[in-house]
Amino acid sequence: MAKIVFESVTKTFPTKDKKRKEEFTALDGIDLEIGAGEFVVVVGPSGCGKSTLLDLLGGLTRPTSGRILLDGEPVTGPGLDRGIVFQQYALLPWRTALGNVEFGLEATGVPRRQRAARAREFLDLVGLTGFEDRHPHELSGGMRQRVAIARSLAYDPDVLLMDEPFAALDAQTRESLQDELRRIWQRTGKTVVFITHGIEEAVYLGQKVAVITSRPGRVKEVVPVSFGGRAAGATGEDLRSSPEFARYRHEIWTLLHDEVARAQRLEKEEAAA
Amino acid sequence: MTTPTRQPHPTTPPPPSTAPDPSVANAPAPAPAPGPAPANAQAPAPVPSPLPVAAPGPAPDPVPASAAGPAPVSGTDDPLPRPESAPAPVRAPRRVAVVGRWLRAGLLRSAAILLLLAVWETAPRAGLVDATFLPPVSEVARAWWDLLGDGQLGEHTRASLTRSFGGFAIAVVIAVPLGLLIGWYRPVAAFLGPLLELFRNTAALALLPVFVLLLGIGETSKVSIVVYACVWPILLNTISAVGNADPTLVRLARSMDLSTPRLFQKVILPSAVPVIFTGIRLAGAVSILVLVAAEMIGAKAGLGYLINASQFNFAIPQMYAGIVTISAIGVAFNQVLVTIERRLSLWRVPAA
Ligand SMILES: Nc1ncnc2c1ncn2[C@@H]1O[C@H](COP(=O)(O)OP(=O)(O)OP(=O)(O)O)[C@@H](O)[C@H]1O
Ligand SMILES: [Mg+2]
Numbered sequence: 001m002a003k004i005v006f007e008s009v010t011k012t013f014p015t016k017d018k019k020r021k022e023e024f025t026a027l028d029g030i031d032l033e034i035g036a037g038e039f040v041v042v043v044g045p046s047g048c049g050k051s052t053l054l055d056l057l058g059g060l061t062r063p064t065s066g067r068i069l070l071d072g073e074p075v076t077g078p079g080l081d082r083g084i085v086f087q088q089y090a091l092l093p094w095r096t097a098l099g100n101v102e103f104g105l106e107a108t109g110v111p112r113r114q115r116a117a118r119a120r121e122f123l124d125l126v127g128l129t130g131f132e133d134r135h136p137h138e139l140s141g142g143m144r145q146r147v148a149i150a151r152s153l154a155y156d157p158d159v160l161l162m163d164e165p166f167a168a169l170d171a172q173t174r175e176s177l178q179d180e181l182r183r184i185w186q187r188t189g190k191t192v193v194f195i196t197h198g199i200e201e202a203v204y205l206g207q208k209v210a211v212i213t214s215r216p217g218r219v220k221e222v223v224p225v226s227f228g229g230r231a232a233g234a235t236g237e238d239l240r241s242s243p244e245f246a247r248y249r250h251e252i253w254t255l256l257h258d259e260v261a262r263a264q265r266l267e268k269e270e271a272a273a
Numbered sequence: 274m275t276t277p278t279r280q281p282h283p284t285t286p287p288p289p290s291t292a293p294d295p296s297v298a299n300a301p302a303p304a305p306a307p308g309p310a311p312a313n314a315q316a317p318a319p320v321p322s323p324l325p326v327a328a329p330g331p332a333p334d335p336v337p338a339s340a341a342g343p344a345p346v347s348g349t350d351d352p353l354p355r356p357e358s359a360p361a362p363v364r365a366p367r368r369v370a371v372v373g374r375w376l377r378a379g380l381l382r383s384a385a386i387l388l389l390l391a392v393w394e395t396a397p398r399a400g401l402v403d404a405t406f407l408p409p410v411s412e413v414a415r416a417w418w419d420l421l422g423d424g425q426l427g428e429h430t431r432a433s434l435t436r437s438f439g440g441f442a443i444a445v446v447i448a449v450p451l452g453l454l455i456g457w458y459r460p461v462a463a464f465l466g467p468l469l470e471l472f473r474n475t476a477a478l479a480l481l482p483v484f485v486l487l488l489g490i491g492e493t494s495k496v497s498i499v500v501y502a503c504v505w506p507i508l509l510n511t512i513s514a515v516g517n518a519d520p521t522l523v524r525l526a527r528s529m530d531l532s533t534p535r536l537f538q539k540v541i542l543p544s545a546v547p548v549i550f551t552g553i554r555l556a557g558a559v560s561i562l563v564l565v566a567a568e569m570i571g572a573k574a575g576l577g578y579l580i581n582a583s584q585f586n587f588a589i590p591q592m593y594a595g596i597v598t599i600s601a602i603g604v605a606f607n608q609v610l611v612t613i614e615r616r617l618s619l620w621r622v623p624a625a
Contacts, residue, residue: 060527078530082528083528092522092544094546
């Protein structure tokens with residue numbers, strides 16, 4: 001049975017525009033199945049509704065129509081079975097790295113005495129041993145994002161929802177965190193829904209890449225990604241420079257390119273109207 | 274949310290008609306009194322402007338700035354040397370350098386005050402101003418010492434501090450919880466906004482006659498006016514602090530299914546503390562400011578009374594002694610609050 005199922009999920013927002021009294025359709029009839037333990041990447045042009053999709057899955061907003069099933073049960077609100085890594089780190093600035101990871105554990109009711117040990121363990125997992133007592137403003141962007149990841153992992157949700165977590169990082173940091181994330185995923189077997197607008201990132205990370213169209217957001221295609229090279233243990237540059245990688249990259253690029261062109265045309269028409 | 278506005282500026286009541294020849298009376302008064310007094314009076318005014326508007330970000334900067342002059346210097350120079358003196362081998366020479374820097378900073382900081390004292394001492398002696406209305410600082414110091422000796426100063430100070438700290442404490446106890454409540458329920462905040470704005474902009478001292486009318490001339494009306502004046506900066510800062518809590522953090526907490534009380538306890542409150550405390554610090558300055566003015570009208574004790582009565586009895590050095598005492602109290606109280614505030618806002622200050 002699929003872990004997560006989107007059944008013709010539609011989300012509209014009321015528009016501020018009083019004259020036209022229409023609604024803005026952010027997502028339109030999304031159908032998507034995600035298996036347990038799968039690593040699914042969602043790519044789409046900016047503004048196509050990726051964050052909206054994640055909010056729905058996280059239970060922070062409700063679909064206008066359709067439904068989302070998690071383990072066969074409809075999602076009705078937030079829960080600790082899903083951990084969100086936000087686009088903007090979302091660290092509590094008054095807490096240390098350790099305190100931030102403990103924050104998630106407090107919510108789950110892990111006994112006080114075990115929290116610190118557990119938090120340390122997960123900071124270690126993301127390679128932040130020695131930085132436990134730093135406040136967020138004393139950490140680099142990459143470190144902050146790793147604290148956020150550690151926090152989401154520490155309370156052990158089944159599903160990890162990540163909204164462009166590496167978008168603000170430089171290429172080197174991003175690539176090393178990508179490897180780290182894949183390692184963690186392989187080790188923990190969690191279901192990961194990863195949002196990005198980077199094609200390379202999508203191909204590099206995902207087992208499946210869902211391409212979303214814009215205005216309204218629909219699933220254009222789900223591209224299964226499987227490398228011979230990865231099976232052989234290739235990572236990093238070896239994988240990125242392989243011909244298979246290039247082929248997938250091109251395939252998704254083409255799907256997206258049409259989308260971006262269409263979105264821009266739509267925007268122009270709208271501006272002209 | 275709320276547009277920042279002036280704090281009540283207590284217009285020091287014009288000296289009673291006993292003051293001989295207004296043209297002379299005007300000349301000396303501004304010289305020493307504005308030195309310390311308006312420094313206090315102005316402190317609250319510029320601060321609230323950046324705060325309620327942009328709470329988390331730019332606040333740390335304006336905060337020390339408000340302490341007008343001395344505070345920021347002590348803030349940046351003081352804490353720095355200690356962490357730097359950590360490495361052992363270079364300790365000795367470095368400590369010398371640190372002490373040197375410290376002395377230099379201390380000198381720089383006190384230079385303006387020393388200069389003021391020097392001018393205050395020499396100007397009357399040289400006949401630049403009438404020594405009757407501006408006695409040299411040494412005479413004021415002697416008067417201060419005598420007042421201290423015969424217990425008058427202690428008594429008046431105690432009376433003033435009891436009133437202003439009492440009123441201040443009551444205001445904190447009322448305004449913080451109230452502000453948290455109002456700030457949390459946004460419709461309530463929107464509903465009350467204009468009303469709060471109106472009250473905040475009504476100079477507290479303008480209402481003094483109303484307080485006296487309703488509560489009589491005794492302690493109640495004096496403490497009440499302090500409470501009233503102190504409530505606004507705290508209340509408005511608290512409301513805006515709650516309203517400006519980082520929405521991403523609120524989303525984070527909601528995504529973890531935190532209950533509302535928990536969300537409040539773990540996210541809203543800690544993030545609001547620095548801004549709330551800025552309001553508290555402003556209230557601290559206001560409490561002394563308003564009280565002194567209130568004591569000038571119908572009081573039998575207190576520093577405001579001492580100043581007013583001394584002037585009335587033409588005991589000019591005693592009058593200045595009272596003024597100096599008030600500025601010293603104001604500076605000390607502010608310093609204490611600034612220190613606490615900085616401690617509470619450490620996480621906001623970028624590791625520069
Ligand atoms: N609360 C809201 N009210 C009104 N419109 C909204 C709201 N949230 C999102 N939208 C609109 O829905 C669309 C999708 O937004 P969303 O944030 O999901 O995009 P995104 O794909 O995450 O974009 P990006 O890649 O830039 O983060 C946008 O056009 C946005 O304007
Ligand atoms: Mg987004």
